[in-house]
Each structure stands twice: as C-alpha cells, then as structure tokens.
Amino acid sequence: MLSLATVRARWTSFLGTFVALGLGVTVLAMTALVLTSAQPEVPRRYAGARVVVQSPAVDQSDGTFTPGRPWSPERTDALLRALAAVPGVARAVPDRAFYAQAVIDGTPVGDPGPEPRGRNWSGTAFGPERLVAGGPPADEHQVVLDASLGLAPGSPVTLLTAAGPARYTVSGIVSGAGHPVVSGADSGTVSKAASKAASEAGSEAASGPVDPPSLYLSDRAAEALAPGVRVIGLVTVPGADVPAVAAAAASAVGGDGTVLHGAALTALEDRSAEKTRWIGLQILTAMAALTAFVSVFVVASTFAFAIVQRRREFGLLRTIGATPRQIARTVYAEALGVGVLAGGAGVLLGALLAPALGALMVEGGLEPTGFTVRFRALPLLGSFALGLVVAMLGVWSASRRAARTAPLEALREAAVEHRPMTRGRWIAGAACTALGLGLVVVAAGSESDSMINDALYAAMALIVGLTLFAPAVIPPIVRAVCHPLAGLPGATATVARESAVTAVRRTASTAAPVLVTVGFAVLVAGLFQLRAGGYALEETVRQQATSVVTPQGTPGLSDAAVAAVPGGASLLPTRLYAGGTDHVGAVGMSEAAFRGARTRMTVTSGSLDGLTGENTMVVKAGTAAWLGWTTGRRVQVTFEDGRTVDVTVVAEITDGSATASVLLTTRTVRAHDPSALTSVVYTAGTTSPAVLAPLGAQALSSAEYASRTSSEDDALVRIFLVVLIGTSLGYSCLAVANTLLMATAQRAGDFTVLRLSGATRRQVLRIVAAESALAVGIGAALGLLIAVVTLAGVRSGLSAQLGTRVDLALPWSTMALTIGVCLTLALPAGVLPARAALRRPGARAAG
Incomplete structure (x- = not known):
C-alpha cells in the first residue's frame, strides 16, 4: 500500500521509468512477433x-x-x-537454374539478385507462370520472357550470360496470373494481354512470397548452362x-x-532468402539485446537518482521503525507496479506496431518479399515478463542503496552528496573497465565474423565501467573544462561549474545516457566502415591494382567483360564439395591474378608452380588439416556441375595468404561451372566506360572501390544505425529529460538563493543551460573515448590481419547528429522546468 501510494504521489518521478519500460517492452514485443513470424516459405x-x-x-x-x-x-x-x-x-522434371539477364537499350535490366533467374522451360510445370502470348522456346536461340519487359513474340533480344552477350528471339511471353495461352494475336493484342496479365500477377503476388521475373530457355540450352541439378519435381x-x-x-x-x-x-527456400532472414534475425536480436541493456541502464539511473533525492523520506521511515529489508521491498514494489503498467502498455503498442516493423524489414532487404507478421500470444507474454525482469534488474542497485539509509538522514537539510564513490563502486568500475579493455584486445585478434560482436561487448563493458567511475572522473573533467572560462566576466561559468561538481550524481545521471548513445552510435558506424573498407582494399593491395572493374546492374562479370580488360587480374568464385557434407569456397585465379598474389603467399609445403591445367589446386593450411588434403595427394571433389573429379593438391599456404580456402585456375572453374560469374577484375590500366556499360560493368579507382564496397553495405549499416540510434537516442533523450525534470523540480530553493544573491531570471536560466550543456559534453566526450579506443584496437587487428594499413575514419555525421540531438533535448529539458520554478509565488517573492 505504501508503494502504491508513493507511485500515485510521486508519479512525475516515475514517469521516466514508465516510459522507458514501456518503450522497452514495445520493442521487445515487436521484435518477438517478427522473429516468430520469420519462417521459411515455399518459393513461388x-x-x-x-x-x-x-x-x-x-x-x-x-x-x-x-x-x-x-x-x-x-x-x-x-x-x-x-x-x-x-x-x-x-x-x-529437373529444375535448372543459371545466370541470364536481358539487355535492353544497351543496359542489363531486371533484378540482379543473388539467385539465378534463368530457368529451363519444362520447369514452368510447377510455377504460376503461364503463356499469355507466343509459344515455348523451340530451339537453343529462343527465349520466353516475362510480360513486364514489354517485348512481343518475334522480337530480337540480347541475353547476358556468364559467357557474355548473345542474340536470341522472343518466342513467348509469360505472366504469373495463370492465364490461358493467347494465340494468333497481333502485337497490339499481345501487349494488352501481357499488360493485363502482369497487373493481375502483381495483385496475386501481394499475398505471398514473390520471385522476381524469370526468363526461360529450351531444356537443351538450359542444360548447357546448368548441367548440375539440385531439384527434381514430380x-x-x-x-x-x-x-x-x-x-x-x-x-x-x-x-x-x-x-x-x-x-x-x-x-x-532459396539460400539467399534464408540468409536474408538470418541477417534480419541478427538485426532484431541486436535491437532486442540493446533495448534490454539500455532499459536496465535507464531504469537503474533513474531509480538511483530518485533514491538520492528521497534520502530524508527513507530516513523518516527508518525512524518510525521500518527495517532495511522493508525499505528494499518498498522500492521493489514501486518498480513492480510501474513495470506492470508499462508492460501492459508496451505489449499493446508492440502488437500494433509489429506489422510496420515487418514492412520496414522487407523494404530494407532484411526479410524476403511477401513476409507478413503473424500474431501469437506467447511472444507477447514473454515480452511482458521480460519487461518485469528488466524493471527488477534496474532497481536492484537502487534498492540496496535505499536499504542502507540511516534514520539520521531524516535530520539532514544539506543537499550536498557524501561519498558518491563507495568501495563496491570502485571495485565494480575497475572490473568492468578491465574487462572492456581485455575485450578490445580480443576483438583486435578476432576473425572478421566475430570482430563486431566482440567490439560491441567491449563497448558495453567500458560503458558500464566509465558510468560507475563517473562520480570520480566528473569533478576533475568539469574543473578542467571550466578553468579557461574562469577569467570571463560574470558568475555563470563559476556557478555552473560548482553546481555540477557539488551535485555530481545529477551530472552523472544526465551524462550517462549520452555516453551510451554516442559511444554505441560512433562505434557501430565506425566498425562497419573499418571492416568494409579494409577488406575491400585487401585484394587490391595483393594485386597492386590502381583500377577495379566491378559489376553494374548485374550480379557479377561475364567472361566478355573480363576479356574487355586487357591484362586484368580476375577472380572466379565457385564451391567445391568434399566427402559427406563438407564443402569449401574456392576461387579460380587468372594468370595475372596469380602472378600478383603469389608474392604475398607463404608456402608451407609444395610449390605454387604446380597450379596449372584443370586438375590442380592450392589449399590453405587450415582447410588441408580439416579435410586431410596433404600436398601431393589426389583428392576427389565434386564441382557445381555435379561431377566428381580427382584433383591434385600441389601446395599448401598459410591461412592468411588468401581469402578463399582453395585456389584453382579459371579454366578449371569454367569447365565445371558454366554460370559462374567473376566478382571483380583488378588492373593497372584503364578501360573505356562505353565498352564496359553494355556488359554490365564499370571501372573504379582503388579508393572508389573501397568506398563503393562500403556503400554496398550501407543498406544494412543504415538499418542497423537507425535501429541503434533510434533505440539508444530515444532512451537517452528520455533519461536526460527525466533526470533534469526530477532535479529541477527540487531546485526551487537553489533558484531562490540565486535570485536573493542578485541574479536575474535570465542569468539563472543561463546557469541551468550551462549545466545541461556541460553534462551532455561530458557524456559525449566519454562516449567518444570508448568508441575511439575500441575502434583503434579493431583497426590495429585488421591492419595486422590484412597486411596493409587500414585508415580509421570516424563517422563525423553520425557523431554530430547524435550529440546535436542530445544537446537539443537537454537544453529545454533543463531550462523549461527552471523557468516554471522561477514563476512560483515563492520565487517571485524572493525576486
């Protein structure tokens, strides 16, 4: 009853906690519903x-x-x-898939996604496509296209395959609406029928997973491009x-x-769709974990500051006989009451917003097309329960502090804080900081797949450590920052400095959420830039290239595009299948690529000179040890055409000598993988854009290539950063506003003293604004310190792994945006309540 009465009487103090928990449960409910709805779908x-x-x-x-x-x-x-x-x-009926893309007006068109869109005609027996004009392909030079391309039967069309461009004739038009064959129609009728079919197909597709339009060749032509088969339909x-x-x-x-x-x-389900769902899972999991972490952080900060303000209240309870355990139970009950209300509101709001989150995931390429959110009770109940757990975890430290309140606190009139740093706080802060620095070292030596996660864990530990140390480090930081301002006329800087130092917990509570936001935002943005830019430069450095030819509007480069770059070093990726369920990534290297890379390879056994012909390979030492492929041994491997061939291991190299597990010649790859596409071509010369454009290629400088490779991850980076900044910045704004509102509500006496001392209302408001800006600046500086330390460790590790210098480019725009938003919110959150307090009768009388 006492806890409920306290919540009712002090509802403004608990408002921030309510909103923080409510938002946390909202995010958890949304992500839980999307995660449980992300199930495999049958391809259309x-x-x-x-x-x-x-x-x-x-x-x-x-x-x-x-x-x-x-x-x-x-x-x-x-x-x-x-x-x-x-x-x-x-x-x-076998289902054959291969790369093919129509070229219209000199430009490859259609979706250049990861899954091949070329199919054999007999495979339409299982799909929704039906002929709406013309007929099936009668020979190897005819093709059936989707109505969306706007071509009519009999029209010539260029198809770009892995070999290069070739001329075909359109024999028929298909649409996914299931219309009967339209025969004997003129081109105008065909166009109308195709347009209608395409429109109706789009309406039908809206209800389920949608595959981009495919094109169909005769079964014989398809077999030449895709001899290996993975699916047979009955x-x-x-x-x-x-x-x-x-x-x-x-x-x-x-x-x-x-x-x-x-x-x-x-x-x-296509492996690309499965990978898309997996990436979405990582984003949602990170968002949920970050939400839980920041929720606990904000709730703990809010309750800790509230406990400091309620010392006299708890002292009175202790005076009338309340035990420390009863005080702790009172604080827990307050948190539980707020948590139940906030959890209920969060679950309702999360259920309403989950479809919007699902739509954003599809739009951002993090869920397959046609994904919809399904409502289930269990994820919502789990989110509600987790919200209560977050509330209890957040209030744990505050309850212990409240339980230690002595009866004599009821007699205290001074607001000056005593012993802001306890022994337990020193120990915990030192432990978390040491753990964070250790994780920075671990992240620097991690593989690329785990480097980002290790860096995030390091940042979390450092954030907790610096937050615990905040009461100790804030006073010297404030004095150092304000010292140059001591000579300025007026007392604003002096009063703001002493107020921040005296009320160190208030300053720390305001700075802590800013520290979290700036630290995470700058760290994640910097990590993606480091990783993408570093690995983009790796092979460029190996090949000593000044220019890189990359795909443009296509999933890869055809042999014709590679041939258009004289003396270019090309890499042709494929996959090899060993015995049982084992498989490894391989790359076919042109002679120029092999010459450029071999000088940086470290051979542990054998000779690189043996990599010739179609039946030789070079293997990384780790792969050789795993599969038992020793030098000189002939091993059986299965290629993409399904054929098993004996290949000789001519050399073993160290794991850091190449990016692929197995090195082959391009001749070997092309003999067994007719639809393989070259990823990039490295060259020291230049190639005319007019030659490359019709082949779906473009030339970039090395620096542009690194930048473009980074921008190719921009979709994921933007989504991740929006989630990160949106979550942490929202909580930061909430925590800053709540702390300043709670603090200002009890500072009417301070403002009265300032007014009695001769300060004008404008001067008092300037002092409050300076305090708010100072707290935001301290939080931003500590957050940047954490981000820079972590990024510097990762950069050092990447440079050592790649054998080249990786520049540390800080994301200045993200940094400015995050700090600017925090400052924009902190100033009115501090000034407006102070302005209202100055208008109270007591303050006016003092004036």
Whole structure:
C-alpha cells in the first residue's frame, strides 16, 4: 500500500521509468512477433509442386548458406528415369537454374539478385507462370520472357550470360496470373494481354512470397548452362495419393536425395532468402539485446537518482521503525507496479506496431518479399515478463542503496552528496573497465565474423565501467573544462561549474545516457566502415591494382567483360564439395591474378608452380588439416556441375595468404561451372566506360572501390544505425529529460538563493543551460573515448590481419547528429522546468 501510494504521489518521478519500460517492452514485443513470424516459405516458382526431390544437403555450420550437393548430368538422367516409373507420377522434371539477364537499350535490366533467374522451360510445370502470348522456346536461340519487359513474340533480344552477350528471339511471353495461352494475336493484342496479365500477377503476388521475373530457355540450352541439378519435381497424375507417391519416390532415390511434400516443401527456400532472414534475425536480436541493456541502464539511473533525492523520506521511515529489508521491498514494489503498467502498455503498442516493423524489414532487404507478421500470444507474454525482469534488474542497485539509509538522514537539510564513490563502486568500475579493455584486445585478434560482436561487448563493458567511475572522473573533467572560462566576466561559468561538481550524481545521471548513445552510435558506424573498407582494399593491395572493374546492374562479370580488360587480374568464385557434407569456397585465379598474389603467399609445403591445367589446386593450411588434403595427394571433389573429379593438391599456404580456402585456375572453374560469374577484375590500366556499360560493368579507382564496397553495405549499416540510434537516442533523450525534470523540480530553493544573491531570471536560466550543456559534453566526450579506443584496437587487428594499413575514419555525421540531438533535448529539458520554478509565488517573492 505504501508503494502504491508513493507511485500515485510521486508519479512525475516515475514517469521516466514508465516510459522507458514501456518503450522497452514495445520493442521487445515487436521484435518477438517478427522473429516468430520469420519462417521459411515455399518459393513461388514451386507453388504448383506436390512432390519434389532435393539433392543431398550439406553442413551449414559455417554460416555460408550453401545449397545442396548437385547431381551430375548422368545421375540426373538415372534419377529422372527411376522417378518417372513411380506409380502416380506422370513425369519427372529437373529444375535448372543459371545466370541470364536481358539487355535492353544497351543496359542489363531486371533484378540482379543473388539467385539465378534463368530457368529451363519444362520447369514452368510447377510455377504460376503461364503463356499469355507466343509459344515455348523451340530451339537453343529462343527465349520466353516475362510480360513486364514489354517485348512481343518475334522480337530480337540480347541475353547476358556468364559467357557474355548473345542474340536470341522472343518466342513467348509469360505472366504469373495463370492465364490461358493467347494465340494468333497481333502485337497490339499481345501487349494488352501481357499488360493485363502482369497487373493481375502483381495483385496475386501481394499475398505471398514473390520471385522476381524469370526468363526461360529450351531444356537443351538450359542444360548447357546448368548441367548440375539440385531439384527434381514430380508431376503427379490426377487423383494420385501424394504421401504414397512420396514414399515410393524416396525408395527410388535411396540416400541420394530427400523427398519433400506438404509442409516440408519449405526446405526449397532459396539460400539467399534464408540468409536474408538470418541477417534480419541478427538485426532484431541486436535491437532486442540493446533495448534490454539500455532499459536496465535507464531504469537503474533513474531509480538511483530518485533514491538520492528521497534520502530524508527513507530516513523518516527508518525512524518510525521500518527495517532495511522493508525499505528494499518498498522500492521493489514501486518498480513492480510501474513495470506492470508499462508492460501492459508496451505489449499493446508492440502488437500494433509489429506489422510496420515487418514492412520496414522487407523494404530494407532484411526479410524476403511477401513476409507478413503473424500474431501469437506467447511472444507477447514473454515480452511482458521480460519487461518485469528488466524493471527488477534496474532497481536492484537502487534498492540496496535505499536499504542502507540511516534514520539520521531524516535530520539532514544539506543537499550536498557524501561519498558518491563507495568501495563496491570502485571495485565494480575497475572490473568492468578491465574487462572492456581485455575485450578490445580480443576483438583486435578476432576473425572478421566475430570482430563486431566482440567490439560491441567491449563497448558495453567500458560503458558500464566509465558510468560507475563517473562520480570520480566528473569533478576533475568539469574543473578542467571550466578553468579557461574562469577569467570571463560574470558568475555563470563559476556557478555552473560548482553546481555540477557539488551535485555530481545529477551530472552523472544526465551524462550517462549520452555516453551510451554516442559511444554505441560512433562505434557501430565506425566498425562497419573499418571492416568494409579494409577488406575491400585487401585484394587490391595483393594485386597492386590502381583500377577495379566491378559489376553494374548485374550480379557479377561475364567472361566478355573480363576479356574487355586487357591484362586484368580476375577472380572466379565457385564451391567445391568434399566427402559427406563438407564443402569449401574456392576461387579460380587468372594468370595475372596469380602472378600478383603469389608474392604475398607463404608456402608451407609444395610449390605454387604446380597450379596449372584443370586438375590442380592450392589449399590453405587450415582447410588441408580439416579435410586431410596433404600436398601431393589426389583428392576427389565434386564441382557445381555435379561431377566428381580427382584433383591434385600441389601446395599448401598459410591461412592468411588468401581469402578463399582453395585456389584453382579459371579454366578449371569454367569447365565445371558454366554460370559462374567473376566478382571483380583488378588492373593497372584503364578501360573505356562505353565498352564496359553494355556488359554490365564499370571501372573504379582503388579508393572508389573501397568506398563503393562500403556503400554496398550501407543498406544494412543504415538499418542497423537507425535501429541503434533510434533505440539508444530515444532512451537517452528520455533519461536526460527525466533526470533534469526530477532535479529541477527540487531546485526551487537553489533558484531562490540565486535570485536573493542578485541574479536575474535570465542569468539563472543561463546557469541551468550551462549545466545541461556541460553534462551532455561530458557524456559525449566519454562516449567518444570508448568508441575511439575500441575502434583503434579493431583497426590495429585488421591492419595486422590484412597486411596493409587500414585508415580509421570516424563517422563525423553520425557523431554530430547524435550529440546535436542530445544537446537539443537537454537544453529545454533543463531550462523549461527552471523557468516554471522561477514563476512560483515563492520565487517571485524572493525576486
């Protein structure tokens, strides 16, 4: 009853805690609903499939989202015959995927996403596409295009494949609306039918996952571009028993594949969509973790400051017989009451905002197209319970401090704080700071995948450490900052300085959330710039290149684009499959690329001179030890065409000598992966843009390439930073405003003394503004210190790993925005309550 009465009487003091917890539960509820809704979906191109056979899956523990091991052409033919003989199966159809992109008006068009859009015509048996004009491709030089491209049957079109551009003739037009074949129509009729079909297809697609438009070649042409097959669909006869067909198909396939039907068809989801969901999961998880961390931080700061202001109140309770345990229980009950109210409001608001968050995730490329939020009770209940846990954790330290209040505190009139740094605070601050510095060292030596997480953990520990040390470090910082201002006329700087030093907890409570916001924002923005820019420069340095040719509007470079760069050093990535479920990334190196890189390679055994022909490879030492691929041994590897070949290991190199696990010749890769695309071409010369543009390529300087590589991650960086800054800055603004409001509410006496001493109202407001700006400046400086220390450690580690100097570029725009918003909020949050306090009758009478 006492706790409830206190909450009612002091509701303004608990308003900040209520809002902080409410926002925290809102974010947790939104993220929980989105996370539980992010489930695999059946790709739209398999919408009509009832039974599908998928090639053997491979290990996914490395986080590369690698598709299953493909079947070879010979094994595919054998499986097709066996599956076609299954009772209830009308025919078995292979699904072949390859890179192909239409070129219109000299520019590649269509979606250049990670999944290939070229398909074999027979694969339309399972998808929603239907001919709306023309007919299927009759030979290897005909193509069926989507209606959205606006071409009519009989039109010539250039297709860009991995080999380069080639001329085709449009034989037909498809749309996903399921319309019947339109035959004997003139071009005008075709155009109208195609436009109508495309419009209706778009309406239909809005209700589920949508694949970008595909183009279709004849089965023979598709087999030449995609000899390896990973999916075989079964066309069942009308009325067939699907489970029985699936069981018989599983018997026919044996252990060389997995039979899917019903809900299991979600396993056909593209690996790129799975990776997209995984990235979204990381963003949402980081947002939830940051929300919980900052919520505890803000609640703890708010309650700690409130406890300082309520010393006399607790002293009175102790005087009339309250025990320390009862005082602590009172504070916990206050937090619980506020937490229940805030949790209920947060759950309701989170449920309302979750669809908007899901839409933003789709728009930002962090969830597949067609993703929708599904409402479930369990995530909402879990968010509510977690909100209560956050409230209890946040008030833990404050409750212990309140329990230690002595009865004599009821007699204190002075507001001067005593012993702001306790022994426990010194020990905890030193431990957290030491842990943070240790994690900085760990982050500097971490692999790229774990470097960002380690750096964030280091920043969290340093933030907690410096916050605990704040009462000790703030006085000397304030005196150092204000010392140059001592000679200025007027007493504003002197009074602001002494007020900040005297009320050190108020200053620390105001500076702490600014420290969190600035530290995290600058750190994350700087980390992404460091990582992206550093790794972009790595291969450029290896190849000693001054110019880099990169894709423009295409997912990679064709052989024609590579040939257009005389003397260029090119890298052709592919993937190799070893025995069982093992797989490794490989890259085919041109002769120029190999010459440029070999001088920086450290050979542990064998000779690099042996990397010639189609059946040799160089392996990193870690990969060789893992797979048992010793130098001189002939090992069996399966390529992207599904064929298993004996390849000789001619040399082993140290793990830092190359980015890929296995080095091959481009000749080897092209022989087994007809649709592989070159990632970049490094050159010391220049190439005409007019030559590169029709091939979907552009030339950039090394510096531009590093900057562009960084900007390619900008979508993820922007989303992450928006989440980070939006969350932490919102909490920072809330905490700053709440602290200043609580402090100013009890400073009417201070303002009266200042007025009696001769200060004008304007001078008093200037003093309050100076105190607020000083607190924000201290928080920003400490946050920048944490960010710079952590970034410097990561930069040192990256430079050592990459063997080249990585520049430390601070994100000045993010820094200015964050500090500016904090300052913009802190000034009115301090000045406006002070202005209201000066208008009270007592203050007016004193004036």
